[in-house]
Amino acid sequence: MESHTSKPLYIKIKDIDNVAIVVNDNGLPKGTVFSDGLKLIEHIPQGHKVALNNIDQGNAIIRYGEIIGYAKVNIKKGSWINESVTEMPNAPELNELPIATKKVQELPPLDGYTFEGYRNADGSVGTRNILGITMSVNCVSGVVEYVAKIIEQDLLPKYPNVDGVVALTHLYGCGVAIDAPAAIVPIRSIHNLAKNPNFGGEIMVVSLGCEKLQPERLLKGTQDTIPIKLLEDDLVTLQDEHGFKAMVDHILNVAEKHLQRLNQRKRETVPASELVIGMQCGGSDAFSGVTSNPSVGFASDLLVRCGATVMFSEVTEVRDGIHLLTPRAANEEVGKALIREMQWYDDYLAAGKVDRSANTTPGNKKGGLNNIVEKAMGSIAKSGTSSIVEVLSPGQRPTKKGLIFAATPASDFVCGAQQVASGITLQVFTTGRGTPYGLAMVPVIKMSSRNIVAEQWFDLIDISAGDIALGKATIEDIGWRLFHLILDVASGRKKPWSDHWRLYNPLAIFNPAPIT
Template identity: 85%
Template sequence: MTKQNEEKPLYIKVHNSDNVAIVVNEGGLSAGTVFSDGLTLIEHVPQGHKVALVDIPNGKEFVRYGEIVGYAIGDVKQGSWVHEGVTSMPKAPELHELPIATKVPAPLPPLEGYTFEGYRNEDGSVGTRNLLGITMSVNCVSGVVEYVTKIIERDLLPKYPNVDGVVPLTHLYGCGVAIDAPAAVVPIRSIHNLAKNPNFGGEVMVVGLGCEKLQPERLLKGTPDTIPIKLLEEDDVVILQDENHRGFKSMVDHILRVAERHLERLNKRKRETVPVSELVVGMQCGGSDAFSGVTSNPSVGFASDLLVRCGATVMFSEVTEVRDGIHLLTPRAANQEVGQALIREMKWYDDYLGSGKVDRSANTTPGNKKGGLNNIVEKAMGSIAKSGTSAIVEVLSPGQRPTKRGLIFAATPASDFVCGTQQVASGITVQVFTSGRGTPYGLAMVPVIKMASRNTIADRWFDLMDISAGDIALGKKTIDDVGWELFHMILDVASGKKIPWSDHWGLHNPLSVFNPAPIT
């Protein structure tokens, strides 16, 4: 027998009313295993998967987190494995029946005295990095921009040691699209606001082709709900089709000249001590497993509450991973307007998925299921734990910037890369990303702190995951312990005192701007 199998068998039951629990032990537990309360397994149950705590008759509810996460297909005996094959999925909550602002949480006591070292911008925002961002009006120029980026990194950045790097804001939009379609507001707003992320210090330069539908002037103007970008110099827009360009080298030299002007200004910036209220932190999960909702995500939720108590801005997202828990969120809306905005974003996404002949059940991945999540309902219950317990003060449509501080729902798809891109457009300067299955995910624009839901993945991916919540499952740490650990790590990473593994290795995923509008 392995050492792990010799250890005491453990399961986690989240709520008193739960009739299922998840197995903690690595490798799972075999038939005949007896828990300390006398529960006996009648079949093998893998790690993270559910065991029936009582007999559950055909058609009756499986309850986890105190919520119905499925219905039994056939009679399920006590001690048996509750897997996808014996589970039917509940319907999503009806949007027109939701309570709104009925249980608005009272403000938690302010948390004072915490600071970080950030870069203050002229518009009042504060960055955690000092980066040059190169915006593109169309995908056609991405090859050129990426080519020039390598030259900047090799030849220019050594001359400007206070600049952390250069980031090409590549995307697949700009031409061959229905530029005036109503849904085109999403990608246009997102690309516009990406350029304004606080980590770019207000230094905006644009490279365009010249014949694209999304002309640089329109990109800079943005959408009705954005503030137009005012360039410092007219030459900050480089058009490759400009008749003054003769050959490829001419284009490259032009971009380099503009980039160097911005680098000179960025290099003069210094970190200064600022209150934590200036942070904008995005919370996201990917490669989730059954432990995510009981270890890592609740720890993130605890840290979210700490940040909100400091006056910071915290965003949680992923519409399909909120949809089945929306009845738990609308009561926490600060007022009727916020609650209705939550419902609006759920309805918009329901219709968006419906147009593709699918629904939110398409979200759950093979990895999620292998990790013990039978369906999107169970996944959503664990996902919303990232939001903590604070009141929701604002709801953002994809790519919008916040107007308030506190806990915010920023509507995005659940795709890791799309969600990350849209949160950057909404102005996050640090991101926390939890995972139960493991991921090398990272962003070039903002530092990403990756938290493992279980020690197995944290130990195996020791140089990819930054922090583990796995000791919670073993009873060695509490959610509060790990939440405080994460809070302090966020401040250290925001200050540049700690470098997340994704930045250490340079693992940065390409941007993936959400485009629900037609492509022509």
């Protein structure tokens, strides 16, 4: 894998684009001449945009064939186009979007692909065999995490078929407006989190006793969830215990019963249609929308052709590309649901006196992304080309297979938690700047957009899409490589680096409701 090239290179995506990004490591100096005669009139960093022709003040700056901004000043050919010279356009109007108007070319099914998974009684299939300990309130987090360490050290060696134990910590359950309309999001999410297929249907709950989110309410869930039936022995209420040691012993006794059942489970060959894969990006750069995210999109299409379920998310990172997504809706109902989730989030941000522009980070900008519009165009590439068959509100579980938009915030940790609540059993995470992100509940495959990141973080990045930028590989090449890696990781044949080092971020359940 080579990350370097001495020949000056830029990448232009669409014929109508009037900007391109510089490929070369460390950028290119003033005076550099490309093979087509374009000459840089100033230094341009790697991944940043060069004007391919003169752009007058007020005229459109076009990348991906879409307007990503307007020139604040007259921009000369060969100059650097960055945030300072770019005015962000307005977001697409939600009441003027085409819905289900694009006839998506259905690709032939892919038969014969399988993985080794854990079948569950409810019909779902896990990629891991984990004991998850659910909590009705954040007050018990310290106790549960304490016990989880004991389980890992003392009990797990007795149950070699169990992959681990996870304390499903969160910051909800009390001190909250439990009956606020938006409380449906955290309640539904915590409820569905316990039912993730990687936990094998073995549900136990630890409660304090006086919390607002009483166990009965958590187990009942919301109008759009299936109630959880819990044996009386599977609920531990700390306020009923006589001392800390009694709390610990009670949780350990309940946990061991679940471990005994989990240990009887074995991997078996199942079709790839049983996969539920989450797609996410974080620490994105200008290459993300050119190399890694399109490769993920190609793999997404392969998975859909296998009959699998694929989720993409991050509302603020699709909002400016929503006009490209609603035409791909399978029907009018799905298109309207996409618009509903965009509007809900617009209102949520407006209540905080911000808009989607607050999404873009200093790292995104250093990596060449001027604004959220440009970032969104690269982000939606993860969705591939398939029809969108369903839209989920935060924390909902899918009812269909295929490509699904699962509405979540764009925060890596919140998006990850919400996708786990929605039932993913493996996640693909792309990054342009690099991040040690990982989840304890599901394996996470990390893909870099540039080879130099994969070389620098050789023991954190699982796969690189950087060869695409150098012309040494195609999107299809990397997409197929990712597809086979997904099957291997889902089967337990390969372990991603985040699992190797046990780099697991805390759960961050989305709570848009008031805290009292």
